[in-house]
Amino acid sequence: MSAAAALAVDTPKKGHKKLIIIVLAVVVLLAAAAGGFMVFKARTAHAEEDEVEVDAAPAKNKQPEAFDPKHAxxxxxxxxxxxxxxxxxxxxxxxxxxxxxxxxxxxxxxxxxxxxxxxxxxxxxxxxxxxxxxxxxxxxxxxxxxxxxxxxxxxxxxxxxxxxxxxxxxxxxxxxxxxxxxxxxxxxxxxxxxxxxxxx
Structure with missing residues (x-):
């Protein structure tokens, strides 16, 4: 087999490995982003539950305050x-x-x-x-x-x-x-x- 033929055979394998590595990297990044979003969503829901306070008079419950970007x-x-x-x-x-x-x-x-x-x-x-x-x-x-x-x-x-x-x-x-x-x-x-x- 000539050197040119051997190079032609090896090239697709290297490209295939690079494609697998890129796909795996994308999957890991998507999983990390999804995990971060889930943590943020859970923390936000939990924070909203904690913000409701009950006064001495049950009819006067305070509503959660609107989101304030200064206190993000x-x-x-x-x-x-x-x-x-x-x-x-x-x-x-x-x-x-x-x-x-x-x-x-x-x-x-x-x-x-x-x-x-x-x-x-x-x-x-x-x-x-x-x-x-x-x-x-x-x-x-x-x-x-x-x-x-x-x-x-x-x-x-x-x-x-x-x-x-x-x-x-x-x-x-x-x-x-x-x-x-x-x-x-x-x-x-x-x-x-x-x-x-x-x-x-």
Whole structure:
């Protein structure tokens, strides 16, 4: 076979591989965008439910205020995290992209100033988990609560994951009485949002 014929045979294979890589990249980007949209939609719906307050007189319920662009949610995006999980029988790792929802610009500056320590704490929280721990929705919620507690530690807040799991605990009937949360009304880090979460 001549060199020209060999080149003609190899060219379609290389083009085919590039096409597969491009298609996979597009699928990953679409999945990340869909996940981000779902998190945003869920957070928005949850925020709207929390905004309705009940006065002493039941007939005078306050309506949720209209969206104010001056008070739009503020996020600090972290570099993607790739870390080995704690599985013993097989090597598993997680690829996670996180956006921390912060209270205001001052909180954003504090989070950025402590980012190396916060990122370390988040890595340690994930490293203690097995793939089974984070495969379920409840497992990921617990991880997000643990990460929020760990991210707040360098900023001077000594909280536990249980302080952020009140809504989940109250949803389960017969769970027994919970001890009162020591969570302040306003925290510099309001939530840990998973933009992307892949376990392999």
């Amino acid at each position: 949610p503020l996020f600090v995006n972290l570099e993607p995290i790739t870390i080995n999980l704690a599985d013993r029988d097989v090597d598993r790792y997680a690829q996670i992209v996180i956006a921390l929802e912060v209270e205001d610009d001052k909180s954003s500056d504090h989070v950025k100033a402590f980012m190396p320590v916060i990122r370390n704490n988040l890595l340690m929280a994930v490293a203690n988990k097995t793939s089974e721990d984070v495969r379920t929705d409840g497992g990921r919620r617990l991880l997000a609560a643990e990460m929020q507690a760990q991210a707040l530690r360098p900023l001077g807040y000594d909280l536990n994951a249980e302080d952020f799991m009140e809504s989940d605990a109250s949803a389960h009937a017969g769970a027994g009485k919970r001890k009162k949360s020591h969570k302040p009304a306003k925290l510099p880090i309001k939530a840990v949002n998973f933009v992307n979460f892949i376990v392999q």
